[in-house]
Amino acid sequence: MTLELAANQGSAPVTDTVDQSPLAVRGMTVSYGQKPVVFSVDMTIVQGSMTAIIGPNGAGKSTLLKAALGIVKPLAGQSMVYGAPLRGQRQKIAYVPQRASVDWDFPTRVIDVVLMGLYRELGLLRRIKARHIEKARACLERVGMSDFADRQIGQLSGGQQQRVFLARALAQGAELYLLDEPFAGVDAATEKAIIDVLKGLKAEGKTVVAVHHDLATVTEYFDRVFMINTRKIAEGSVAEAYTRENLDMTYGGRLATGQIDQLDLIAS
Amino acid sequence: MLFDALALQLGYNATLVTIGATFLGIASGVTGTFLFLRKRALVSDAISHATLPGVGLAFIVMVMLGGDGRNLPGLLFGSAVSATLGLLIVNWLTRRTRLAEDAAIGAVLSVFFGFGIVLLTVIQSMSSGRQAGLEGFLLGSTAGMLWSDAVVIAVGGAATLLAVLTFRRPMALVAFDPEFAAASGLKVGQIDLIIMGLAMAVTVVGLKIVGLILIVAMLIIPPVTARFWTDRTDYVAAIAGLVGGISGYIGAAISASAPSFPTGPIIVLVSFTIFAVSLVLAPNRGILAALIRHVRFQRRVHMRQGLLALAQGQPIYERLTLNLLRRAGLARADGVATETGRARAAKALRDEKRWEVVRSDRQHEGAAALYDGLREIETVLTVDQISEIDRRIGGPKEAVAP
Numbered sequence: 001m002t003l004e005l006a007a008n009q010g011s012a013p014v015t016d017t018v019d020q021s022p023l024a025v026r027g028m029t030v031s032y033g034q035k036p037v038v039f040s041v042d043m044t045i046v047q048g049s050m051t052a053i054i055g056p057n058g059a060g061k062s063t064l065l066k067a068a069l070g071i072v073k074p075l076a077g078q079s080m081v082y083g084a085p086l087r088g089q090r091q092k093i094a095y096v097p098q099r100a101s102v103d104w105d106f107p108t109r110v111i112d113v114v115l116m117g118l119y120r121e122l123g124l125l126r127r128i129k130a131r132h133i134e135k136a137r138a139c140l141e142r143v144g145m146s147d148f149a150d151r152q153i154g155q156l157s158g159g160q161q162q163r164v165f166l167a168r169a170l171a172q173g174a175e176l177y178l179l180d181e182p183f184a185g186v187d188a189a190t191e192k193a194i195i196d197v198l199k200g201l202k203a204e205g206k207t208v209v210a211v212h213h214d215l216a217t218v219t220e221y222f223d224r225v226f227m228i229n230t231r232k233i234a235e236g237s238v239a240e241a242y243t244r245e246n247l248d249m250t251y252g253g254r255l256a257t258g259q260i261d262q263l264d265l266i267a268s
Numbered sequence: 269m270l271f272d273a274l275a276l277q278l279g280y281n282a283t284l285v286t287i288g289a290t291f292l293g294i295a296s297g298v299t300g301t302f303l304f305l306r307k308r309a310l311v312s313d314a315i316s317h318a319t320l321p322g323v324g325l326a327f328i329v330m331v332m333l334g335g336d337g338r339n340l341p342g343l344l345f346g347s348a349v350s351a352t353l354g355l356l357i358v359n360w361l362t363r364r365t366r367l368a369e370d371a372a373i374g375a376v377l378s379v380f381f382g383f384g385i386v387l388l389t390v391i392q393s394m395s396s397g398r399q400a401g402l403e404g405f406l407l408g409s410t411a412g413m414l415w416s417d418a419v420v421i422a423v424g425g426a427a428t429l430l431a432v433l434t435f436r437r438p439m440a441l442v443a444f445d446p447e448f449a450a451a452s453g454l455k456v457g458q459i460d461l462i463i464m465g466l467a468m469a470v471t472v473v474g475l476k477i478v479g480l481i482l483i484v485a486m487l488i489i490p491p492v493t494a495r496f497w498t499d500r501t502d503y504v505a506a507i508a509g510l511v512g513g514i515s516g517y518i519g520a521a522i523s524a525s526a527p528s529f530p531t532g533p534i535i536v537l538v539s540f541t542i543f544a545v546s547l548v549l550a551p552n553r554g555i556l557a558a559l560i561r562h563v564r565f566q567r568r569v570h571m572r573q574g575l576l577a578l579a580q581g582q583p584i585y586e587r588l589t590l591n592l593l594r595r596a597g598l599a600r601a602d603g604v605a606t607e608t609g610r611a612r613a614a615k616a617l618r619d620e621k622r623w624e625v626v627r628s629d630r631q632h633e634g635a636a637a638l639y640d641g642l643r644e645i646e647t648v649l650t651v652d653q654i655s656e657i658d659r660r661i662g663g664p665k666e667a668v669a670p
Contacts, residue, residue: 071450087453095451102445106305107499116441119452124434152499168448189637219580 022047022092022176022207028077030060030067037063039137041232042076045176045209045224050202052212052222056251059229061211062098062180069095069178072127081176091120094174096165098181101219105155110164111149114139117171136240144198159190166194175181177201179210195221218242273521282524284408288421289477289516289535295425296470297490297512298432301505304465304491305443311358311464312487314373316471316480317503318354319347320384323405323475327391337391338401340417340476347405348472354380355464363457408479408532410520417476424473432505435462440501477520478532485536486512493543496550507556514541567592568642572616574598578605581611617660619645625657651665 015133025043029036038060045051045241053061068079070086083091094117114136115128122128140146143163148156156164162182177198183191198208198221211225212218218225218238225242227233227250234246276283303309326346327337327656334344354376361372401409432439441449442459450456467487474483494507505529520533548555565586574589584590584603593599596611605613622645626632635648645654 066447069451090451090453093451095448097445097447097451101447104306105502106444106501107495108440108444108501109499111443112501116445116448119437119441119454122437124437154499172452187637190633226340 001061020047021045021080022210023081023178024080025064025068026078026080028064028067028079029074029075030063030072030077034264036075038074038228039230041228043068043206043226043232043235047207048202048205049224050198050208050210050222051224051226052210052218053219053228054212054215054250055228055233057167059250061228065178065180065209069093071095077151091172093176094172094177096169096177096179096182099158099162099184100166104161106153106154108153110145110151110153110156111136111150113153113164114167114171117168120172126246129190133174136167136171139170140164142170142197143167149197157187159186162186163190163193166197170197174206176207177209179208181211181213183210184213215247270522270525273525274518278521278524281411281413281669282520284413284415284418285477285524285531286517286520288413288418289520289531291422291425291516292470292477293486293490293512293539294476295428295512296474296486297494297510298505299428299466299470300487300512301383301491301494301508302432302436302439302443303467304495305440305501305504305616306463308369308460308464308590310370310373310490311355312467313484314358314377314380314469315351315355315464315468316483317377317384317569318380319351319471319475319480320381320405321387322346322348322350322384322389323402324384324387325350327402328387328394331394331601340414340420343402343405344420344472344475347475348468350380351468351471352465355461355468357466359461359464386637403427404479405475406479406481407530408475408482409478410477410523410531413476421473421476426471428469429471429509431462431466431469435459435466436502436505444501462584478535482532482536483510486515489536489539489543490515493539493546496546496553499552511539511542515542571596572642575609575613576620577617578609579617618658621661622654624655625660 003036016074023043023045025041027061028038028041030038030042037058041064043064050252053064055061063072067074067077067142068086070079079086081092111133115122115132117139118132118135122132137149140149143166145160145163148160148164153161153164166179166182167186169179179198182194182198186194198210201208210222212222224235224237226235227241227246229250229252233250234241234243270653272278273282273286276286300309300312303312322345323346325517326343329346330342331337357370358369358376361367361375362369367375391402413488438449438459439462441452442454442456442463445561446456449459470487471480471483474486478486490508490512491504493511493650494504497507515538519538520531520648522527522538523531523534551557563578570586570589571592574584574593577584577589578599584593584599590599590601590603593609594601597606599605623639626645626649627636627639629636632649632653638648649657
């Protein structure tokens with residue numbers, strides 16, 4: 001399996017890892033209007049890793065993720081999932097959107113939201129059976145939300161809402177988990193619950209990618225980083241790539257030196 | 269008279285209209301639910317106004333071909349074609365230009381409607397146009413409804429309902445979380461077109477009975493009403509169908525019982541009545557329920573603050589607090605605690621101290637999250653946990669301030 005890269009001089013040479021990579025993005029450019037938000041970005045996610053996508057506000061982190069999944073239409077570029085085009089591989093991907101992207105007053109219960117994760121299995125008309133409900137409840141159990149199954153989603157706290165979204169992704173039974181700011185505005189208990197689930201997924205051999213905001217927890221939570229500010233700045237293991245130089249380049253001096261000093265940088 | 273109409277005893281035409289309106293009400297309520305949940309209810313306004321030029325053109329074409337210009341299936345087909353065109357234009361303007369949806373709706377609605385009115389005027393001046401009665405499509409006209417018209421409405425309504433049932437899952441998914449839906453491989457744009465297309469179908473089916481101006485009400489009011497009564501998507505759709513059906517049935521019956529009552533507007537007024545009742549009386553989401561909740565909460569707050577004030581020997585200034593304490597037999601009119609009052613106050617203060625311990629102890633993190641100043645500590649912790657906390661605070665004597 002080779003990739004067509006003729007029109008894409010900006011990208012790094014394709015390595016063997018593309019074939020096995022859970023998600024390989026090549027030459028991705030996305031623009032809302034005339035100004036690109038993401039420009040010619042390559043990203044190769046490593047199988048079994050936990051990758052943090054970091055960068056300042058408006059640097060294209062979420063957009064990159066959405067373009068890779070075909071949620072927004074890129075100007076250029078493509079993404080390959082386990083060496084094949086996205087189209088036939090969607091069942092291997094679970095996605096957790098930003099919590100703020102939906103209306104939580106929507107008339108639906110927690111269990112119904114988790115059942116949405118089984119949509120690919122249920123299709124248009126198949127009846128929801130006891131085993132589907134069982135599966136959804138098991139996913140709620142994993143995020144510590146089984147007592148809330150019958151609640152209307154608007155009655156939940158922000159952290160609980162985030163855990164319900166994670167449970168829905170778990171119900172998808174995927175290999176690759178893409179999360180858009182899963183820790184944004186959640187309480188400490190939820191953050192712990194979520195990271196435990198994600199580490200559990202990694203232990204099962206799944207791959208996790210999360211848009212992440214909190215630089216202080218990168219080394220603790222993740223083993224790889226992808227740093228972006230419209231263009232790719234760096235990509236690699238936390239030990240190699242999560243350096244002061246790369247942070248400076250990514251944030252363009254917007255981080256105070258003191259802030260960087262407080263980070264638990266492995267190499268600098 | 270009204271009773272006769274409700275029992276379908278008011279003659280052939282009235283019966284046809286009543287049955288047709290009931291079917292239409294069910295179909296429009298269920299279909300409108302997904303438009304409402306997708307927050308695009310107003311698109312139906314553009315769609316319905318865009319039917320008019322289709323009606324006019326269909327009449328002209330049928331007359332020119334030597335047929336009867338008033339043939340209902342022919343007119344409905346024409347209206348469907350122009351409504352689809354209007355819908356696609358709204359969709360295109362919203363997705364491909366910087367125009368916001370409300371502006372796109374306004375533009376399409378007025379242009380199509382204006383063109384339609386021009387066509388109706390032209391038809392009036394045609395030799396066979398005088399008896400056309402096409403203006404009946406504006407507000408609906410049920411006089412002289414034929415058996416075949418009723419069949420068209422029933423079949424069209426049933427087909428739409430079936431389509432809604434088939435696509436209910438992807439439509440609900442797109443309405444709730446379009447990004448997740450897209451990531452799951454659903455074509456969000458196509459699902460949106462299905463949602464709008466089904467609303468278009470109901471609009472066309474309902475032209476004869478309610479007319480294009482008021483059909484919007486039949487798509488929007490039932491789901492909005494249903495939302496008051498339930499927190500589940502499928503129940504909203506079902507209740508909306510029920511509200512729509514009942515409105516159609518009662519509205520048509522009322523209008524049949526008095527010759528001067530127009531059917532469409534009466535149906536709309538009936539559904540509005542059900543809406544108004546729901547708005548006030550619905551449990552949880554109704555105005556009355558919200559008011560009662562607020563008053564109850566306020567009283568609990570005052571009671572609690574009053575007890576804490578008693579326990580700490582502080583004066584109580586607020587009338588409401590004093591009244592509540594007095595009525596519960598906890599304080600006298602001059603603000604001095606009764607015997608029960610003193611006991612309850614001591615307990616309240618003690619609970620406050622217990623909560624303090626709970627909130628400063630990481631071991632009780634889960635319980636501490638439930639603290640809101642009002643919750644009884646017994647509902648959160650076990651008896652053993654509480655006595656453990658009491659050991660830390662010390663005996664009851666020390667906890668009660670002088």
